Amino acid sequence: MKKLFLLLCLGACTANAQVFNEFPVQTQKPPLHGKHWMAIGGKPLAATAGAMIFSKGGNAVDASCAMLAASCTMWDVLSWGGEMQALIYHPKLKKVIAINAHGVAPSGATVEYYKSKGYQYPPEYGPLAAVTPGTPGGLMEILAEYGTMSLKEVLAPAMSMAAGYPIEAQTANSIEKNKKLIKEWPYSKKVFLPHLGEEREAPEAGEIFVQIDLLNTLQKLVDAEQDALKKGKSRKEAIRAAYDRFYKGDIAKEIARGTQEQGGLITEADLANWKVKFEEPLHVNYKGIDVYKLAQWTQGPVMLQALNMLENIDLKGMGYNSPKYIHTLYQVMNLAFADRDFYYGDPYSVPNEPMKGLLSKEYAKERIKLINPDKNDPKAGPGDPYPYQNEKNPYLNILNDQSVGKVDSRLNDKFLEDFTAGTTSVVTADKEGWIVSMTPSGGWVPATIAGNTGIGLSQRMQAFVLDPKENPFNVLEPGKIPRVTLTPSLALKDGKPYLAFAKQAGDEQDQLLLQFFLNMVEFGMTVQEATEAPSFKTYQLKASFGNHEKKPGALTLHQETPEFYRAELKRKGYTLNFQPRTSGPINAIYFDWKHQTFWGGSSNHGEDYGIGW
Template sequence: MAGFTTRPEIRGTFGVATSTHWIASAVGFGILEKGGNAFDAAAATGFVLQIVEPHLNGPAGDLPVIYHSATTGQTKMICAQGVTPANATVDHYKAQGLSLIPGSGLLATVVPGAFDGWILMLRDHGTMGLRDVLQPAIDYARDGHPLLPRVANTIADLAGYFTAEWPTSAAVWTPDGTAPLANSNFKNPDLAATYERLVSEAEAASPDRVAQIDAAREIWSQGFVADAIFGYLEDACVHDVSGQKNRAVLNREDMANWSATYEDTLSYDYCGWTVHKTAPWSQGPVFLQTLAILKHFDLGAMDPTGEQFVHTVIEAMKLAFADREAYYGDPDHSTVPIDVLLSDSYNADRAKLVTARASLDQRPGVVQGFEHLAQAYQDRAIRDFGVHDAAPQEPTMAHLTEKRGDTVHLDVIDRWGNMVSATPSGGWLQSNPVIPGLGFPLNSRAQMFWLEEGLPTSLAPNRRPRTTLTPSLAEKPDGTRIVFGTPGGDQQDQWQLIWFLRFVHHGLDLQEGMDAPLFHSMHFQSSFFPRQAMPGEMMIEPDFGEDVIEALRARGHVITVAAPWSVGRMTAALRHPDGTLHAAATPRLMQAYAVGR
């Protein structure tokens, strides 16, 4: 297996940028060439991804960032996951006749987060000005870019719906009344004008770089951008995936009073690496807990594309994801027993549950003092599981459009050793109608909550949704560091875990690991509307071979064989202590690229 790649692993010493779209990667590396650092480059890359992959992320979406600062020597994270509105209560949503929060539309909207997160990072860690990092996005929105076939297909599938129900979206995505063709030069002049006005107003406020960025944050949350959003929401009542029309609960104070924040990462030591992930307001700790379970197996002795490896990893993931469903939530509002969930003794017991057969049960562990949460999840499993029609990935307008696609990811390292891993998402063109004049829609992240009281993921005001967004950074004591991640909703911490295990245990380099076949479980409850689970089911790429696939079926796995080269969208970048850099990007979907020298 080692040695096969579809493209070279990028190597150099100056800098590397890798993302899920070649234009964004080129823009990020261009910022490095102009003297910017990794934070400048990551911000520019992120803003361009909003333009070239609008079906996967947008300005009003969500953003977690894990970074390492060469200046401070610290590894930290930025949380730009917006919170629920002050008026978001279970009673209000139930009064609309709902038992689940819709996967689209205004009731699914939380405070927009991505824009503030990007420019907070730029202000505190970057070196360039606001215009420097936003100009590429302005240019591509104004002058156009080759429209990805996947975006064209998504728009085509939704064109009739936009015309009938979301006319403001029709005006942006079908500007001449027809869906744009794949690879045609697509423009979003309204979004270009929004960013141009925002930069111009910030520049008029002050000649100082930091003051301009602070002005832009205020303009976004309280100036003309907020005016347009809440002017629209005042009268908007729009159709969503629930089949009915609903109004938003988001108000001006929600947006004005929120800002992105810094946090410590969660970390876990595994086979000489310290792995950093997000806190349990995201699914990031699932990666760490799965490592803690897999410590008890000799993965290095297993064939990394063999049936024993696949079975062992997928069964461990099922256990960690069951604990996600029972215990994770916003730690500012719920006590999450994360120390227990990552402890050696707890996971030694969890590892004993991995047998030769595929489990068909949802099996959260029982944590002392939190028994009611494990029971609540099992009760929900009995009530809800059994309908097997869930789309395996976000976004959730899958009843109308392509099911594949979800999020974007980027990794950047500069010559000084600054490192950024970010997984922007939300604010998809499928999520909500476009705000008139702004060129972008709101997000739909509130669908992660339950309309039941007493859970860590119960809908309540000012809570962060338990998102699936989960960038990664791992480091060795000698200073070797790697940043990596992938889009994929619930699959994010599955695909990147498989890639990391092969990197650590089997010596595959960055690109070899990405070209290797992937798999994932659909066993546990989905984070996205309609929140279904598929007990015992998994998806696997055909390159594993028929013998492996049949052996897994013999163990009791219910298997869907994916189309070739269709699972996972990994990117990664690595820095050695001597300053040597490596970067790679998946060949799947033929759009992710790594750039560097």
């Protein structure tokens, strides 16, 4: 990594955008190459599940569903009761489709209820942190609509794992670390702690981890599908019969019962009324490249707003990761994230978010006028996009009261853990042109398991606010989607797929995805170089987890950052923090139209892994 960083610094000092082409960088992981398909995910076993489906003739949607199912089963920072969303490129329609399979607040979840419990925000863990499960519904809907295989076929790898698989150290150690909380929930204790009473109560790394309740639940879904097929139903109808069993049948009944037994609010009606939404994605054009994101119920538009501002700036001339480059991106992200923190929320609830104004090029030009090239602005706040859609801002009274207060840029372990909580990624592509980019999440360890289903519940309620002065668009209401960090990405160039990319780790996602994208577009890196290249991290935004803290001026850099860069950034008002790896984890597929092949990139940060053919 040190060699890579020094080469990147050389690129910065020479400000030569072609340095990566003229002097190829030796990456720690090799790039993936394939001409038939590509499967990249957050864990090796997830990529293997995708490869298994591809080898049986499945398309990229089939493979993504198998990878999602495997990731949930191995608790790759999510479970089956979490939330799923995706961007899917449909090769026949030649368009990007957005999938919203995020859960909603239960019918009993009100501001008054949580305040009566003494909460400033909904809790981080436990049954009161849960929105309705979205992952199973999202998986089954995209499989029915865009896949080719049966639910039985795509669930086979996950069901084999539920019957018993060798658990990896990361998850096993997370269970042991969180066992005190896990013991508060009887069904979680039964699943996670097979060695109760011993010094180590969690499974050991490599131990066969068995989830019989989950296996039984998945078998019920397959049984519902197979019964429907025997009755002459079509593939789609049969998959939706399984969907109905989960959300309206005996599985839903047990989820509701088990959740309420442990103090949660989810009811059978909440599950029956929930629906997957097929949406139009948001997008902007950056120097000829159309970048697509999910709507404002995610943080995805942050990257789009940032790109609108950055296209007015000569980034290449600054040099890669120079102090000027870092300062400029930091300031741009301050402005975009300040808008996120005040304006983003559920587009299906009142009030309506001012997205036309927020994504207008004219608004972006006005925002960048606020940047001080010499100093960080710790009090950068949201702007007023309403005039850019010919409307008057109904929240000027609280917009003008978005004071930062005392600035505290000190980072601590709890804040950093909350800031990067949860999420994995699934990115697939096939030779027929299908592409899927996902960042599924929710139900991470320590999760409350819903009765005898084996389903770990989401913890996404904590993303809501209870005070409209913080964000009038993201105030908790029954049936509402919390504004989340989950943000898959797709980009098209000349009307054809260019990049599919995704990243885990909470509020880090769009800031590092932005830097990855610029690594390729502005500095000519290969997709693998771009995933491994050192990035920086800002905390000058409200965390979407825990106590929603904000750390203006705090900046994480790679530990090999030269001293003269550090000194310049300190002079600009930053409080510096260093990490040995700042590269991701990012997974991506680049579409090489010259050679009609795929390039896969998977960063060297965590356990991300890919397979191509």
